[in-house]
Amino acid sequence: MLDALDAVSPLIDDVRPGLAFLEMHGIAGGPPSWMAQTRSVLAGFCCPLRVGVASNKVAARAAAYIADGTFCAPGAERALLGPLPLVVLDVEPEIVERLTLLGIDSLGDLAELPHGPFVRRFGAQASSWHELACGIDRRPFLPRSRTVAIEAAIFGEGRVAEEAQVFFALRMLLTRICADLERSGKRAGAMHLALELEDAGSSTYDVPLATPTANERTIFDLLRAKLEGATFEAAIVGLRLQARQLEEGGEAQALFGADDFDPQRLAVTLARLEAVLGERIARAEMREAHLLEERFVYRPFEPLRSLECHPEWSRRIVPQLRLLEVREVPVELRAGEPARVDRKTVTQCVGPWRIDERPFTASPVARDEYDIALEDGTFARIYRQGSTWYLRGVYE
Amino acid sequence: MTLALSAATDRRAAFETLKAELSARAARGSLPLEGAIPSAIPDLDRLLGGGFPKGAVATLEGTTGRWSLAAGLVATTTRRGLVAILNDGSLYPPSLAEAGACLERVLIVPARKALQVARAVDILLRARICRLVLMPAIALRDAVWTRLAMLAHRSGVLLIVMTSCAGAALSAAAELRLHCALERLLMQGTHGLWGRFAGFELCVDLRKHRHLLAGGSAHLRIEACSATLR
Numbered sequence: 001m002l003d004a005l006d007a008v009s010p011l012i013d014d015v016r017p018g019l020a021f022l023e024m025h026g027i028a029g030g031p032p033s034w035m036a037q038t039r040s041v042l043a044g045f046c047c048p049l050r051v052g053v054a055s056n057k058v059a060a061r062a063a064a065y066i067a068d069g070t071f072c073a074p075g076a077e078r079a080l081l082g083p084l085p086l087v088v089l090d091v092e093p094e095i096v097e098r099l100t101l102l103g104i105d106s107l108g109d110l111a112e113l114p115h116g117p118f119v120r121r122f123g124a125q126a127s128s129w130h131e132l133a134c135g136i137d138r139r140p141f142l143p144r145s146r147t148v149a150i151e152a153a154i155f156g157e158g159r160v161a162e163e164a165q166v167f168f169a170l171r172m173l174l175t176r177i178c179a180d181l182e183r184s185g186k187r188a189g190a191m192h193l194a195l196e197l198e199d200a201g202s203s204t205y206d207v208p209l210a211t212p213t214a215n216e217r218t219i220f221d222l223l224r225a226k227l228e229g230a231t232f233e234a235a236i237v238g239l240r241l242q243a244r245q246l247e248e249g250g251e252a253q254a255l256f257g258a259d260d261f262d263p264q265r266l267a268v269t270l271a272r273l274e275a276v277l278g279e280r281i282a283r284a285e286m287r288e289a290h291l292l293e294e295r296f297v298y299r300p301f302e303p304l305r306s307l308e309c310h311p312e313w314s315r316r317i318v319p320q321l322r323l324l325e326v327r328e329v330p331v332e333l334r335a336g337e338p339a340r341v342d343r344k345t346v347t348q349c350v351g352p353w354r355i356d357e358r359p360f361t362a363s364p365v366a367r368d369e370y371d372i373a374l375e376d377g378t379f380a381r382i383y384r385q386g387s388t389w390y391l392r393g394v395y396e
Numbered sequence: 397m398t399l400a401l402s403a404a405t406d407r408r409a410a411f412e413t414l415k416a417e418l419s420a421r422a423a424r425g426s427l428p429l430e431g432a433i434p435s436a437i438p439d440l441d442r443l444l445g446g447g448f449p450k451g452a453v454a455t456l457e458g459t460t461g462r463w464s465l466a467a468g469l470v471a472t473t474t475r476r477g478l479v480a481i482l483n484d485g486s487l488y489p490p491s492l493a494e495a496g497a498c499l500e501r502v503l504i505v506p507a508r509k510a511l512q513v514a515r516a517v518d519i520l521l522r523a524r525i526c527r528l529v530l531m532p533a534i535a536l537r538d539a540v541w542t543r544l545a546m547l548a549h550r551s552g553v554l555l556i557v558m559t560s561c562a563g564a565a566l567s568a569a570a571e572l573r574l575h576c577a578l579e580r581l582l583m584q585g586t587h588g589l590w591g592r593f594a595g596f597e598l599c600v601d602l603r604k605h606r607h608l609l610a611g612g613s614a615h616l617r618i619e620a621c622s623a624t625l626r
Contacts, residue, residue, distance in 0.1 A: 284489030320463035396463035
């Protein structure tokens with residue numbers, strides 16, 4: 001409906017669902033023709049409609065409240081608002097109830113009250129209620145942001161079966177898209193690529209950009225990285241590329257920022273690595289747990305926006321545990337402690353540390369963990385689960 | 397002929413003397429190498445003339461202690477930049493965090509096969525997004541090591557290869573080779589349940605350095621905090 005109203009006025013204040021204001025200054029015609037045009041463009045939506053015209057928002061809202069087609073002449077706002085109930089102010093129901101209890105039933109009653117004492121009694125916000133009741137509306141007109149669809153497509157101009165041809169077509173589309181972005185002063189936060197295949201199938205790719213941009217080369221690198229390694233069942237007969245998450249303005253650049261961290265380059269590299277390896281590039285996140293293997297979790301690496309100097313930094317050279325693929329090892333005991341592990345003599349042994357995890361579940365874990373030093377200098381973590389011994393990792 | 401050979405020998409001896417003097421000055425800290433990345437271990441930095449060289453391939457060899465050194469380097473580097481670690485599944489991030497590494501700035505690249513590792517390192521070096529890349533030693537052709545060394549040099553990224561012993565091709569491509577050997581395990585408390593490994597002492601030998609004389613060594617003490625070994 002809002003898009004349809006663009007035909008009436010380019011400036012629309014979309015207040016809330018069911019209520020919108022149109023700025024009609026400078027639009028040809030007068031109130032009757034404006035209202036007729038509005039009704040005609042919204043006729044197709046088959047919904048009840050009330051239109052009112054006035055010099056400001058509160059009066060226009062009141063005009064529409066009174067009856068469809070009401071026009072309030074400039075200077076007659078207070079008279080128009082006087083008999084109307086307080087709900088026209090669009091304030092919280094509790095406030096309306098409070099004012100009603102005090103005997104204020106209409107906007108006229110409210111306007112009659114002395115401004116200073118009323119504001120002192122109800123606080124600073126009451127000042128605007130009083131002015132609104134008097135037909136004075138100082139609220140700014142907030143035009144909605146216009147939805148701009150920036151996309152380009154190629155269909156029915158032959159078929160492509162080679163990677164180079166796809167990239168060529170993609171670059172052509174991207175040139176158009178970036179030109180449109182530049183022209184409209186926007187930048188894209190994500191790209192959506194749809195590929196139509198000869199066998200009527202299709203394939204879509206959503207490519208988020210680290211920071212919104214209109215830079216053709218950056219977007220092309222990301223798209224290419226996404227498509228690297230992709231195979232299709234049939235030849236491609238159509239491409240549609242759409243810029244999404246459009247934002248206003250250009251990209252902030254540092255004056256001497258040539259060697260600075262570039263989030264776009266990071267995003268391209270991540271996409272390229274993921275295409276080559278077939279797995280997500282991860283970052284580790286610590287969590288509270290007793291079992292070694294549950295003390296961290298891998299999450300997808302989120303492209304960073306900047307690389308400030310990390311403030312919290314405490315360096316400490318500590319032994320690093322390396323997790324090995326868990327395997328059973330033969331262990332000989334002496335006085336209840338491991339004496340030989342994997343046919344090597346144990347020179348030092350500390351432990352056991354008992355871990356009882358999830359004891360009341362279907363998969364309980366009960367382990368005795370030991371740190372051992374072997375004759376060959378290996379420094380390892382082993383554990384006994386049930387009657388079996390396992391090698392968990394080595395310290396390096 | 398004899399005279400010419402004698403002159404060449406003198407020049408060689410003079411060059412070795414000059415190199416030794418410069419190495420000694422660098423080791424004293426009076427002549428830090430340009431663009432070195434400090435390892436956060438003062439003794440090791442002194443041995444290396446200020447730290448690990450930027451834009452080079454370095455090897456950390458041996459069986460014990462090499463990852464402890466690498467973790468210190470990761471902690472230093474993540475303070476201002478990104479680090480990539482090629483993970484064959486053996487990485488234990490909590491240990492890295494204890495060493496002071498900012499895990500948010502560590503890209504963990506899952507790569508197990510040699511070809512995957514080589515391609516991933518190639519991409520990372522060309523992209524220049526990380527200041528440090530850590531990779532496990534894999535069997536690669538001589539030409540690939542040479543290419544990676546050239547890429548590291550061009551991009552200014554330090555590529556560290558973790559290996560028990562560097563092969564001929566890797567040794568040739570590496571600008572720096574360090575070998576770690578366990579000297580002594582440190583124990584705290586008594587044996588058994590109340591005992592705890594407190595860390596270990598390492599001997600780090602400088603086997604090769606592009607700008608310094610090889611042969612120096614540093615003795616390091618690596619101590620565990622209570623959370624590490626429990």
